[in-house]
Amino acid sequence: MPTPIHTPSTLHSGRHTTATLTPNPTSSNPTMASTDQQLVLLDFWVSPFGQRVRIALAEKSLPYEYVEEDLLAGKSDRLLSSNPVHKKIPVLLHGDRPVNESLIILQYLDEAFPDAPSLLPPSDPYARAQARFWADYVDKKVYDCGSRLWKLKGEPQLQARAEMVEILKTLEAELGEKEFFGGEHGFGFVDAALAPFSAWLPSYERYGEFKVAEVAPGIAAWVERVGKRDSVAKSLYAPDKVYDFIGVLKKKYGIE
């Protein structure tokens, strides 16, 4: 793992921290003050999905223990037992109980820590539904299409490029004149969902031979704005680190 430019968390030490704050966290007592139980994040440094959770935790000023899973070397027993169905990071452990899937973790943090700033607009059902829709859109489209850009060549790659441009334009239209996707609510759910991909865009640009600033200038401007946000700056790695990582993946999968 390369030296992080910014420390991912306030408790990050590469080792386990001391015992939890409450003596007996039990999953059979959901009414126990959950805000007292320790948070542990199983993650992988460059994962945009893990970074969403780091961003959310930072936005909420929630302390947690960051545990790096070296996915290229194999998966730990703790990861496999915490997420037996998908065996993927990020996994948020809240006093022993695992929460899986990045967007589900984000909603869980909103609900389990109601006194902290929320990512979903708390009292606008329609805005909440829109946020869920667009975060789901990011999930369905961005990583998948981006991966095809660096995995494929020729006609399929050109198709992926056209799709990526379409995705960026669609997101730009949704953003419109707003500073953040969260609109009146400010930096929100969709912003947190998309922000980590800002470090992947330069790689997508290189492989796809396009410029975000040209095809979707609104998104390029948004990227700059979120990049200045503390929670995002602390959670992301520089784009050239992402580019190098893609190179490592390509070697691993035997892609030219």
Added chain:
Amino acid sequence: MAAGEGDLKLLGLLVSPFVVRVRMALSMKGVSYEYIEQDIFNKGELLVRYNPVHKKVPVLIHNGKPVCESLAILEYIDDIWGTTGNSVLPADPYERAIARFWANYIDDKMFPSWIGLLKAETEEEKAEKVNQTLAVLMHLEDAFALCSNGKAFFGGDSVGYLDLALGSNLFWFEALRELFGVAFIDEGRTPLLASWAERFGEAAAVKEMVPSVDKALEHAKKFRAFFAAAAAK
């Protein structure tokens, strides 16, 4: 008119599990709406206007504003009609996270498997899809034990979010049994789900929203023809 109702329309497809689950939730809340059946093989102006991004059903249109993606719609229904009838989602944040996890699993893993079975051309493909679906259901059998805590439904004493997410697919399992001779939920392999499925079928709020197996079979024919024609291009 119930509080918060306003003008409510639902763009749907009678046999889509994603639409059926929304209709069940609205029925649970006792909310009335105008249902507008869509021709998904020949998408009309309404669908394109209200869901330009995906052009898919269901679309709930509340006071002229569209809500898309069935799981987001279920959450919206709870948000708007929270004090009416039973809650769709559980109250506890951790239980909500678990319910959302399995609902996403159903939509991301289970649905593509059985739809893949409908699309399959070769016997090999069919067998693969059958096995995939069976494997997914074994996970869901475990999920039921975890979520229900000994109670009747995933949601506890009454039908909830996860019951709707899975339950809305049940009539299709019946149709697939007729088409392919496979019982995806059965007493031998998935005893908990088998008895849950019976209880779900009896639940008042959901009964009238379940389409007949014949309608599903009819649609399966159209779907296979449509898909084959598209693949041939």
